[in-house]
Amino acid sequence: MSDLMKQSAKLSARLNAIPNEVVQHLRPALIAAAENTAGVMRALVPVDDGDLRDSIEVTPPGAVTPAYAAGGGKRVAGENQALVTAGNPDVRHGHLQEFGTVDHAAQPFLRPAERLTRDQNRRRIGRAVGQVIRKAGV
Template structure:
């Protein structure tokens, strides 16, 4: 465990050593990469009423992601990062579209049966839904290309700072 902690401490020291002008120069490349990824996710997202597609957001460092967004929910994005998320207060089902849902029974609190109107009543059987992946396939498709673009921007910013 000490080796992991030393590695993390070393990484944090190296990140803190990056001059502020280099950090500022890299941020546009991060936003551009995040926007390209979000565009691809929107292109792959299934469209029923368009809410899921509209919920895909790019959040820059220092900002807060939308509540109920996937992956991770509401969180503050660290500096020198960009997060692409799907979901918000209106769209709380992005993970169910991505991974699908097995057939199951919907019950109320304490395992008591609940009707479709939210009141106690007969058990409601949900037939399940098939997965319609859009988020992770887009990420896997463009991971290397986006990482290369960000590394190029970092190298250029460091070279220009000298």
């Protein structure tokens, strides 16, 4: 019976270690997925002088997003998040491009980029999770 308890404790320790391993192994896939989405956003954004396109940035897990408003507007990405932001204190019109105004037709680039990259990004992240679980031998 004690052998079974030892095996159970060993399995429990391995299962508890998986979340940390998954998060560590997942980071490159999360960043690659965010870069993929950001690249499509940059390709779709209407370019007048390029300031909005140049303001699109990827924030890796655990890092702080760039300030996107005059008083700060920063956010810390979670350990299992990579964030894509558009805008900075000088470029604050991304939402106006995306949704339009009374005088300006909408020229969406944020939501279409997410829709175009969603499946590929899910597959990329799913492969990364599968790889780390297989590597852990569970």
